[in-house]
Amino acid sequence: MSGTMLTASFPPGKLSFMAWFAFVPLLIALENEHPSTAFRLGFITGLVHYLTLVYWIIVVLKTYGGLNIIVSITILILLCLYLSLYPALFSALAVYLKDSRFQALITAGIWVSLEYMRGLLLTGFPWCLLGYSQFSHLYLIQIADIAGVYGISFLILLTNVLIYMVFFKGVPGAGKRYLGLETLLLVAFLSVSLLYGHYRLSKKDKITEFRDSIRVAVVQGNIDQSLKWDHLYQKETLNIYRRLTETTCGFKPHLIIWPETALPFFFQHGGEFAEEVYSISCESGARIIFGSPAYQAIEDSVIYYNRIYWLSGKNRSTGFYDKVHLVPFGEYVPLKRLLPFVHRLVPAAGDFSPGSETAPLEIPGLTAGPLICYEAIFPGLSRVQVKKGSALLVNLTNDAWFGVTSAPYQHLSMALFRAVENRRPLVRAANTGFSAFIDAKGRITARGDLFEEEVLMGEINAGNTSLTFYCKYGDIFVYVILILCLIKFFHELYYHRLKT
DSSP, X not given: OHHHHHHHTSTTSSXXXXXXXXXXXXXXXXXXXXXXXXXXXHHHHHXXXXXXXXXXXXXXXXXXXXXXXXXXXXXXXXXXXXXXXXXXXXXXXXXXXXXXXXXXXXXXXXXXXXXHHHXXXXXXXXXXXXXXGGTTOHHHHTTHHHHHHHHHHHHHHHHHHHHHHHHTSOOOHHHHHHHHHHHHHHHHHHHHHHHHHHHHHHSOOOOOSTTTEEEEEEEEOOOOHHHHXXXXXXXXXXXXXXXXXXXTGGGOOSEEXXXXXXXXXXXXXXXXXXXXXXXXXXXXXXXXXXXEEEEEEETXXXXXXXXXXXXETTTTEEEEEEOSSOOBTTXXXXXTTTOTTOOOSSGGGOOBOXXXXXXXXXXXXXXXXXXXXXXXXXXXXXXXXXXXXXXXXXXXXXXXXXXXXXXXXXXXXHHHHHHHHHTOOEEEEEXXXXXXXXXXXXXXXXXXXXXXXXXXEEEEEOXXXXXXXXXXXXXXXXXXXXXXXXXXXXXXXXXXXXXO
C-alpha cells in the first residue's frame, strides 16, 4: 500500500495528497519488528514504489535503445533493487531509533538524509524525491528557496509519522509530552511555510525596460527519435526548425531556443547546414540557443560532448556549454577502464565525455544558465549557474526517449523547483515535450503538449540579480539534519553497548 500510494502521488496523476499519509501502512507494519525485518519490509515498499515509478526505463532501453525485452526488464529490476535499499535502510533505522524522545523528527530526518545520499552516491539519481510530488502546490513549495526540495520532503515525512503515532500507535504517558510538542512544531512549520508562500506569491514582479524584459520563443520540433540520427533526415530536421522559427517573426523575440541535440550533425564542422542556422538567426534578428553534438581530437583519440551553442547570425558570434553531468550507462560507461566488458545500455545515446566547467552562456545582454536534460534534476548545478551570474535558466532536453509514459511529466515537475530555489525564470525546450515557461515563483505560464510541433512565445523577467538563501548556502538544512541523525544514531549505539 505504501509503495503504491507513493507512486500515485507523483505526476501525471493528480493524487499528490496521498504523499501526506502514504508511509502510514509501512509504519504500522514496522511496529514491534526487529530492524532486520524492518529492512525487508522497507525493501518491499521501495521495490513496489520504484517498479511502478520508473517503469519507463523499459521503453527507453527496448524501443529506443535497441535492447530486447528480457534485458530491458532485467536492467529495470536491478536499478529498482538498488533504489529500494534506501527505504529499506530508512525502515531499519526508524525501528532502531523508535524509542527516541523526538521520534517523529528523527524519523523524518532519516528519510531526508537518505534522499540526499541518493542524489550523491554512484553519480546520483535524485529522480522523484518526495518533495517533488507537491510541485503544483505553489504556496507550499516557495520554502524551497530556503530549504530546497528536501524541506518539503521533511514536512511530508513528519506529517506521516505523526499521523501514525497519533492514530495508530499507543504512546505511553511520558511520550505524550514529546508527541504534543512535535505536533505543535509540525503545525508551526506548515503555518510558516504557507505564510511564507503567500508572501512570496503576493510580491509583484516588475518588468520595466528591455534589460529586465526579454521576449523568448521556444521551438519544439517533435522529431521522431527513430529518425533523429538518420543522416538522410538531417535536411528535413533543419527545415522543420526553420519553418517553426519563422512563425515567431511577428513576435520579434530577442532569444529563440531549440531543444537538446536539435541539430543532429556537428555544427562545429561549418558547411551548408551550419550556414543555414546562421541564416535563420540573421533573418529572425534573434540569438538562438540550440543543441548539437561536438567532438575534440586529443592525440590518437576523439572525445565527444553533448553541447549546446548560442549564436547570433548578425555578427556570427557564438558560445557553447558542454554537459557536465552525464547519464551513466546512457551517455557514458562509469569506470570504463575497469569494466571494459560493459557496453552502453543505450547505444544510440552516444559515448560522451563530461564538460570541464559548469558555466553560464555569456550572451550579449543576457547571462543564461544552461541545464541539459538530466542536469535539471540536480539542484547544485542550477545554484552554480546562478551564483555565476545567470539571470535565466534554460533547460534543453530530448524527452523523446521516454515515449508516452509518465517520465516527461515527472521531468518537468522536477525542473520547476530549480526556478523556485534560485528565484530565476526557467525556459524549457523539449524535442517532443514538455516545453514550458516557468516563472521565478514556479508557475508554469505556458506549456506545450506531448509529441506535437509547438512554438511557445512569452515575455520573461530576467532582471533579478539577488541570490536566495538556498542559492548562497545550498543544502545546509540537510547537513544539519544529517549531523543530528548521525549523533543520535551513535548515541543509541553507545547506549545499547552499555546495556549489553
